[in-house]
Amino acid sequence: MSAKKKDKSSAETMVKKEREVSKAKLIPVHIMGKRYDVPEGLTLMKAMEYAGYKFIRGCGCRGGTCGACGTVYRKPGDYRLQVALACQKTIEPDMHITQIPFFPANRAHYEFADLTSAPEEVFKLYPELFRCVACNACTKACPQGIEVMDAVSALKQGNITVAAQIGFECIQCGLCTSRCFGELVQYHMFQLARRIYGARITPRAEHLIEMTKAIDEGRFDNTLEKLRHMSEEELKELYRKREEEPVTAGEDWRPKDKTYL
Amino acid sequence: MSYLGYPDFFEPYIKRVEQTRPARVEMRRKGKEFPLMSLEERQEILKYHPDYKEEGKREIKVGPCKGYRIAHEFVDLLEAKSRVDPDKVDLTRVDYETDVLVIGGGGAATIAALIAEENDAQVLIATKLRHGDANTMMAEGGIQAATKGEKDSPYYHYLDVMGGGHFKNDPDIVAAFVKKAPDALRWLEDLGVMFSRSPDGRLEAMHGGGTCRKRMHYCADLSGMEIMRTVRDEARNRQNIKVLEFSPAVELILNEHGRCAGALLYNLETEEYSIARARAVVLATGGAGRLHVQGFMTTNHYGATADGVVMGYRAGIPLAFMHTVQYHPTGVVSPEQIEGWLVTERFRAEGADVVNIHGEKFVNEREPRDVESARFIKECLDGNGVPTPTGKVGVWLDSPVIDILVGKGRVRTAFVGKWKVYDRLGIDISRAPMLVYPTLHYQNGGLGNNVECETAVPGLYVAGEVTGGLHGENRLMGNSLMDLVVFGRIAGRNAAVFAREKAKEGQLTLDHVRRYHKELEEAGIVTDGVAPMLLPDYTSPEVRKRQLTVSYLGTLR
Numbered sequence: 001m002s003a004k005k006k007d008k009s010s011a012e013t014m015v016k017k018e019r020e021v022s023k024a025k026l027i028p029v030h031i032m033g034k035r036y037d038v039p040e041g042l043t044l045m046k047a048m049e050y051a052g053y054k055f056i057r058g059c060g061c062r063g064g065t066c067g068a069c070g071t072v073y074r075k076p077g078d079y080r081l082q083v084a085l086a087c088q089k090t091i092e093p094d095m096h097i098t099q100i101p102f103f104p105a106n107r108a109h110y111e112f113a114d115l116t117s118a119p120e121e122v123f124k125l126y127p128e129l130f131r132c133v134a135c136n137a138c139t140k141a142c143p144q145g146i147e148v149m150d151a152v153s154a155l156k157q158g159n160i161t162v163a164a165q166i167g168f169e170c171i172q173c174g175l176c177t178s179r180c181f182g183e184l185v186q187y188h189m190f191q192l193a194r195r196i197y198g199a200r201i202t203p204r205a206e207h208l209i210e211m212t213k214a215i216d217e218g219r220f221d222n223t224l225e226k227l228r229h230m231s232e233e234e235l236k237e238l239y240r241k242r243e244e245e246p247v248t249a250g251e252d253w254r255p256k257d258k259t260y261l
Numbered sequence: 262m263s264y265l266g267y268p269d270f271f272e273p274y275i276k277r278v279e280q281t282r283p284a285r286v287e288m289r290r291k292g293k294e295f296p297l298m299s300l301e302e303r304q305e306i307l308k309y310h311p312d313y314k315e316e317g318k319r320e321i322k323v324g325p326c327k328g329y330r331i332a333h334e335f336v337d338l339l340e341a342k343s344r345v346d347p348d349k350v351d352l353t354r355v356d357y358e359t360d361v362l363v364i365g366g367g368g369a370a371t372i373a374a375l376i377a378e379e380n381d382a383q384v385l386i387a388t389k390l391r392h393g394d395a396n397t398m399m400a401e402g403g404i405q406a407a408t409k410g411e412k413d414s415p416y417y418h419y420l421d422v423m424g425g426g427h428f429k430n431d432p433d434i435v436a437a438f439v440k441k442a443p444d445a446l447r448w449l450e451d452l453g454v455m456f457s458r459s460p461d462g463r464l465e466a467m468h469g470g471g472t473c474r475k476r477m478h479y480c481a482d483l484s485g486m487e488i489m490r491t492v493r494d495e496a497r498n499r500q501n502i503k504v505l506e507f508s509p510a511v512e513l514i515l516n517e518h519g520r521c522a523g524a525l526l527y528n529l530e531t532e533e534y535s536i537a538r539a540r541a542v543v544l545a546t547g548g549a550g551r552l553h554v555q556g557f558m559t560t561n562h563y564g565a566t567a568d569g570v571v572m573g574y575r576a577g578i579p580l581a582f583m584h585t586v587q588y589h590p591t592g593v594v595s596p597e598q599i600e601g602w603l604v605t606e607r608f609r610a611e612g613a614d615v616v617n618i619h620g621e622k623f624v625n626e627r628e629p630r631d632v633e634s635a636r637f638i639k640e641c642l643d644g645n646g647v648p649t650p651t652g653k654v655g656v657w658l659d660s661p662v663i664d665i666l667v668g669k670g671r672v673r674t675a676f677v678g679k680w681k682v683y684d685r686l687g688i689d690i691s692r693a694p695m696l697v698y699p700t701l702h703y704q705n706g707g708l709g710n711n712v713e714c715e716t717a718v719p720g721l722y723v724a725g726e727v728t729g730g731l732h733g734e735n736r737l738m739g740n741s742l743m744d745l746v747v748f749g750r751i752a753g754r755n756a757a758v759f760a761r762e763k764a765k766e767g768q769l770t771l772d773h774v775r776r777y778h779k780e781l782e783e784a785g786i787v788t789d790g791v792a793p794m795l796l797p798d799y800t801s802p803e804v805r806k807r808q809l810t811v812s813y814l815g816t817l818r
Contacts, residue, residue, distance in 0.1 A: 043598055052804040056507065056529050056796070060394045061562050063602050064682055065486050068394060088685060090598055109498055112453070145681060168455060169483065169677055172490060191494050195453030198491075203462030204450060208408045211443045220415045224440060227419050228432045236300060239424045242417065242473040247612060247627070248292055248666075249475075251463070253412060260416035 030096045044071055044086040044097055057101035064088045064143075067173030073097045083175040085143045103174040105185040108192070117200040119158025126189050129155055131182035138176035138186055144169045148176050148186055155189060163190060164197035223260060266688030267595075270650045271696075274618060278657050278694050281620035286665050289612055295625040300424075303632045309642070310635035311699075312585045312734075317555045322784040323777065325579040325717075334552040335583060338571050341790035342778060344511045345534060347771035350525060352514065355538045355769075359385035359503075360760040361753075362523055362539035364510045364569065367395025368485070369725025369745035369752070370545035371492045374502050376753030377543070382760050384502045385537060387526050389509035389546075389564045389795060393493045396547050396562050396703075396726065397745060400485025401605035401678060403477040404746070405739035406442035408464060413474040415439040422740060425471040425629045426705075426733020429582070433712045434730045438740075438747055445746040446478065454491045456480055467610045469738035470590075471629035477739040482605050482678045485742055508535075509568060509795055512774055513542065513576045513721065516767035521576070521721035523769065529795070538769065540760035541720045543752045544569045545745075548704040548726040551797040554586050558601030559701040568793035569727035573708040575777045578716045581729030582706025587736055590633040592700025594655035596686050601700050604658060604679060606630075606738045608695075611675065612666045614659040616694075617645040631735040634699035647696060655698040660690045703741060705732050714752035720759055724752035 026037040029047055036051035045059060060068030069086035076094040086099060108125035115121050123129060129152070138148035146169055154162035167190030176186045214220070227235070243255045255261075264272035288294075298306065307313060318330045321339055361377040363370045366388025374384045386392065407413040418439040423430055446464075450456065457465040457479050466475045480487035496502050510524035514536065523538040546569030550561025559565075574580065591604040609615065609626035615633075617623050617640050624636040637656050640646060646654035663672050672691035673680050683690045706729035714722040725745040732740060781788070800808075 041597060046799075049799040050801050050804075052800055052808075054796070054798065054800060055563070057390075059563050060390060061399045063399055063560070063599075065483070065678065066394055066398045066562070068391060088682070107497065112495060112498060164455065168481065168487075169681075171486070191490060194455055194487075195491060195494065197453070198455040199451060199453035202455075202458065203460075205408065205456075205458065205462050205464045207410060207463060208443060208447055208450070211408045211410050212447055214410060215415070215440055215443060220440065223414075223416050224419065224436045227416070228436045232428045235420070235423055235428055239420050239428075240300070242420055244297075245412065245468070245474050246292055247294065247468055247610070248289065255412050255474075261410060261412070261414050 027091065027093045029091050030094065032098045033096070038091065040091065042091055044073070044084070044089050044091055045069060047091045048086070058086065058099040062087045065171055067171040068101065070100045070103070070173040070175045070178070071097055072100060083141045083143070083179065085173060088143060100174070100178055103178055105174060105177050105188065107185065107188045112195065115196060115200070117160060117196055119160060121196065122155055122160065122189065122192060125192065126185070128182065128184055129189065132156065132184055133182055135181050137179040137181060141175045141179045143173065143175060144171060146170060151190060152184065152186060155193060160193045160196050161201055163193040167193060263687070265693035266686065267693065268650060274647050275693060277618070277620035278616055278659055281616065282659065282662065285614050285622065285659070286662055289662065289666055295622045297625045298628060298632060303628070306632055306635045306639065309639040310631050311555050311557070311588060312631070314555070318584070322786060323780045324574050325577055329580060329583070331580070331583045332554045332586060334554045335549070335567065335570070337790065338552070338567055338792040338794060339574055340781065340786050341788055341792035342781065343575070343774050344527065344791045344793070345525065347774045350534065350771060352536060352769040352771065354536060356535035357385055357537040359383050359537065359539050361385070361541050361543060361756045362387065362537050363543045363545065364524055365395070365545035365547060365725070366390070366392040366504070366506070367545065367547050367725065367745070368397030368489055368492065368742070369749040370543065371489070371496050372746055372749030373543045373545060373724055373753035373756065374496055375492060375499065376750045377757040378499050378501045380754055380757030382501070382757040385539070386502065386504045387508045387510055387524065387537060388504070388506055389529070389568070391506050392496070392504050393489050394562060394564060395489065396565060397485045397489045397742070399560065399562060399603065400742050401482045401603060402469065402607045403467070403479035403484045403739045404446065404488070404742040405469065405472070405476050405737070406446045406478065406743060407439065407474070407476050408443050408446060408478070409466065409476070413476050417474050418442065418476065421472050421737060422731070423733070425735050425737035427735060428733070430733030431730035437712045438731055438744070441747045442743050445743060445750065448750070449488060449491070449746065452491050452495055454480065454488055467607060468627055469606055469610060470627050470633055471737045477607070477610065479607065482607060482676045488742060509793070510572060511793055512771060513544070513572050514538070514769050514771060515576065515718065515773055516769055518765050518767045520719045520765060520767070522767070536769070540764035541722065541756040543722045543724060543756045544573060544708070544727060545723065545725045545749065545752070546727050550701045554701055557588065557699070557701040558592060560589055560592060560601060560603035561701065564796065566794045566797065567704070568795065569723070570707055571793045573716065573721070573723070573727070576718050576721070576773050578718060578721070579709045580706065581709040582732070582734060583729060585705045585734040586701065587630055587703035587705050588634040588699035589702035590630060590637055590699050591658055591697040594653050594696045594698045595649045596688070597651070598686060599682060602682070603700070603702070604695055604697055605676070608658055608660055608663070608676065611663045611671070614662050616657045616659055618647045619645065629735055629737060637699055641698070649696070653698070655696040657694040658697050659694040661692055661694065664691045703736055705729070705734060705736055713755055714748055715755070720764060722752040722756045724748040
């Protein structure tokens with residue numbers, strides 16, 4: 001069998017499977033103003049592919065976490081422009097859609113090592129923060145349902161912790177920024193907030209420091225050296241003897257055998 | 262009409278799950294679990310795993326692993342030709358010069374770039390899509406490291422990794438991995454990764470399939486995304502890291518001394534090829550889910566097409582563990598919009614039950630992934646799967662159990678990513694179960710390498726999913742994120758050192774590609790296929806039938 005033929009057949013099975021799924025009736029959508037009839041129930045992304053588009057930009061994880069497929073759409077009879085992720089939004093009849101595969105947003109450069117947890121760090125790097133007029137367009141645009149404006153307000157008030165926590169689910173698609181009246185780049189600001197919070201505000205894990213110290217001091221070197229040279233049978237024996245920490249065990253659980261700790 | 266957001270069709274099936282739920286919760290509360298399989302029982306069940314289907318594989322006829330039986334989809338790519346005619350490439354016209362060229366833009370690549378830069382190298386990242394478009398971004402579950410000394414140590418981590426990989430893993434690589442994992446976690450903390458932790462800073466941790474201690478750390482259920490965006494942010498701050506997006510490498514370039522000295526890059530948009538010359542190269546192109554091995558749906562990123570394996574193999578690097586592919590047990594079967602999507606193993610680690618059409622448990626939720634998947638497939642073959650209106654089949658993952666066990670709202674907060682995805686489709690997974698079936702998830706094997714990330718070609722380092730050895734024949738959850746951090750760091754450092762101390766300038770060459778073409782010819786392989794494939798094609802067959810252009814002319818293709 002030729003490589004190309006086989007290569008195609010795999011993809012074809014997938015497409016075919018998808019088609020069978022959508023024996024559904026065809027509905028019209030307008031991709032950048034041009035009408036195509038596609039099976040109902042598809043996502044905007046799969047509808048575009050069904051129509052014959054092959055993505056280079058505007059397509060990433062296909063699972064709602066990478067932010068590559070920001071899309072603007074308008075429904076018939078509605079003056080409003082709405083935004084969504086193409087891989088997440090299901091098509092509706094007569095929708096008009098166009099993608100925003102890249103957004104030329106401003107991102108501040110910084111030396112992370114020099115940053116403190118002071119709120120002024122954010123103000124200095126992103127002075128446009130104070131251009132926010134609290135219109136809430138960002139929150140309405142967010143496909144993740146994040147309270148974007150609340151996080152922006154928190155930053156204005158100097159509360160990096162709250163901004164980091166609210167902005168944790170941000171997938172950096174840039175749709176908030178595309179709708180922002182004040183030209184803020186919310187998703188880069190949240191990134192900064194998260195890093196400051198993670199490295200400078202939350203307490204560090206003591207147990208992790210202890211473990212890395214023990215490893216550096218060579219506490220496990222002999223044990224690992226022995227394991228490395230063991231036969232499959234010897235390893236299997238040790239594997240069988242492992243004591244299982246129960247799923248429901250709390251942090252206070254301790255194993256009976258402490259030889260290898 | 263719908264029941265808990267699912268089509269009515271599912272109502273009687275969901276009700277069966279609801280009926281058996283109280284008794285199952287009671288079992289959990291008493292600390293009783295479905296018995297784990299013995300090593301012998303695992304071996305029996307694995308016969309149902311797709312890897313064990315001999316008709317899914319064939320021998321590769323060329324290259325350093327001639328005669329090795331691997332999936333047709335891989336062989337097809339490895340028996341295809343280069344995208345270019347080597348005779349037409351002018352290697353004297355160099356477009357980019359750098360100390361270290363990093364191929365790929367995911368976790369391993371970005372981390373290698375950071376560490377190479379810290380070791381005084383000028384770094385160029387060339388990646389196929391956007392920087393950060395990678396499977397790393399999609400990893401939900403977590404990252405394994407033995408950090409809690411009062412109950413865990415690298416010893417237990419080592420045994421778990423080996424047991425998961427059927428004791429076939431490379432012992433040197435595993436030993437280095439478990440030893441360096443805690444420090445890798447500390448490094449991520451330094452960069453500001455927001456791990457889930459208790460107020461005193463203690464890192465939260467849970468079980469994954471095949472772990473004997475709870476050592477899976479996480480950032481809610483967006484662990485990979487949090488790690489990826491943080492290291493990418495740091496890379497963007499570094500003046501000596503340049504990034505070329507939408508510019509995948511399509512061939513490695515060697516030099517007259519047999520060292521890796523760069524790559525041929527392809528601009529996806531202008532369709533130009535360009536030459537990047539480097540003193541050392543890190544290949545970190547990730548996995549292969551978009552090849553849809555054996556027709557399986559996949560959880561993988563759009564760009565996961567095994568490019569690195571193809572380029573490396575042509576340059577003479579042997580394959581390791583490519584005969585196994587990981588199917589994640591819990592991919593979404595229905596609703597259709599999210600078919601194939603990953604449901605993190607952490608649901609099972611937190612107490613969600615796996616049940617069949619009768620609402621009965623049939624497997625422990627914490628078996629290694631290959632065993633768990635094989636058991637699901639067997640259950641469905643035995644007629645105990647749950648059908649869908651479109652003729653598919655799956656088993657239930659009963660997530661509402663978690664809210665009952667841990668407390669109301671736990672699913673919503675601990676699995677915020679997945680909760681939102683289902684919520685958009687009208688299903689509340691703290692009240693309704695999820696219908697799942699194994700989905701193509703991870704390339705267990707890849708290019709052979711050693712503990713220093715070195716390959717058979719001097720100057721070429723590999724890291725992340727493109728490699729083979731650490732995970733043996735089956736990877737455990739949480740070890741891929743740790744893999745890419747530990748070995749991304751090692752590859753970055755070693756590439757920088759090689760660039761500075763060992764690289765030897767010489768004439769660039771694509772002779773290895775010519776030789777490979779000759780070998781194809783001698784093996785009697787007649788093909789018009791080219792590889793790497795770069796992107797999958799999901800155009801519908803109807804549209805394709807009407808794409809009649811005889812040859813490309815101008816901008817019309």
